[in-house]
Amino acid sequence: MNAFELARPKSAAEAVQLLTGEGRQHMALAGGQDILALMKDEVLQPVRLVNLKSLPGLNRIEVDRQGRLNLGALVTLAQLEAAEPVRKAWSALAEAAAEAGTPQIRNLGTVGGNLCQKPRCWYYRAAPLHCARKGGDACLATTGDNRYHSIFAFGGCVAPSYSALATPLTAYQAAVEVQGPGGTRQVKLADLYRSLEQDPTADTVLKPNEIITRVVVPPARGLRVAHREVRQMASHDWPLAMATVALDTNGGTVRQARVVLGAVAPIPWISAPAAAALKGKPVTGETARQAAEAALKEATPLSENGYKVRLTANLLRRTILAAAGVGEG
């Protein structure tokens, strides 16, 4: 690992100040479970790390008076998976946290860090390779080994979004609170991520000197939500696909559905066709299958990952049934 300086701010405002610099020479450190490996591999070479762990109050889980879940950015995945209010009222989020990484990673990895992890692509993570995400001319996965990559591909970079929390948080319509030089702003999860086509310089809308301080999740009362993942290995493996389905039902009929897929597109994939296919219908094996097919109709798999289309369709069908509490979910 190259030498760097480690700054310890006392407040979020001071952290922003310390992060301000040229390009991405200064970077934030939270749990360190992604960035340290990227620095050892010299994919990232910041000259300064701003250690957010010294910031007060960001490791708390609270339910506010409006019934919203407030997660400090430094809450660990282990805290999230064990928190009683989360398990009760936002269970899909607790389940997703419990599936991420390993016990060791969950004991240090944070909510903010999980949301801001860098693309999981072997071309991106090999320092000598100059892929499109690192400013090169072409996405090396598009023409190379892309067996785990996006099936809903944008141009530019096909590394899929692997954040375990982004998928359920998008389905719960959460927002992140961002501290920057001009104060704080809120960004909806659905607007947080950027594909390479949308922004060639960053994978989120966060500026280099902005940090996530909090995640705010609206009350989920009345919603039926399920989160499911498929992975090759039972532990310590990134999912081949994940799905969160949130259903607002009335007497067995779906009033409104939100369907979000992870690990299949460069950003959390909100499937409007699947939601539309469920609207106004009861959830049955047949309507779940139709919705899953509607979602996957948009898929444009790459040379090596056609298998993910059927796999994701089956996963989504099962997740819809699980959300509705019907049959084989």
Add this chain to the structure above:
Amino acid sequence: MDGSEPGDGQGFSRRDFLRGAATGAVVSSLVGQASAADPPAPSASAPIVSGAVTAQLMVNGHRLQVVVEPRTTLLDALRDGKAPDGKPIDLTGAKRVCDRGACGSCTVLFDGKPVYACSVLALDALGHAITTVEGLGDVDRLHPVQEAFVQHDALMCGFCTPGFVVAAAGLLKANPHPSPEEIRRGLGGNLCRCGTYSRILEAVAEAARTGKGA
């Protein structure tokens, strides 16, 4: 326990050989450089730390002075770090294998919870209680998990063993009576290339049964 590896008693260890051959040269030049050109800053808790500083870590119940840089991981501080007087720390129980948080061999307890020592900066361990395998038990007084590993012959080459033992000790501390599934999940962050998993799972179940795991 003096932190030496099994086999040190025979008067020769792989580690001594490696240290003489290569590792030592790198480590001593690094520390030497730091103390000559860039004298250690007075405090590891300064608002901005760059270059070598002396950090006080709490390891296995003892205060430990170790010279580190911001980029020094906790694992490297424990294994290859030196005290300000040049004395090696030499806590080599936590193993450096993948160095990317993927294998579990470097597992230590951080305030009682298993973490990968390769994925924590040493300076981020200030003020936290670190327990390495050396702190769990020793040859005369094995930790119940170590005892159960011996009874169940739960190791082959043994390289992953300290990581598994520490992860299991952390698991039983948090959950003294885990189900078989909870044991599997609790040890899901450790790999054994020899494939001794079934005996490891038996050993941890046994340590839990005897009720002395924590």
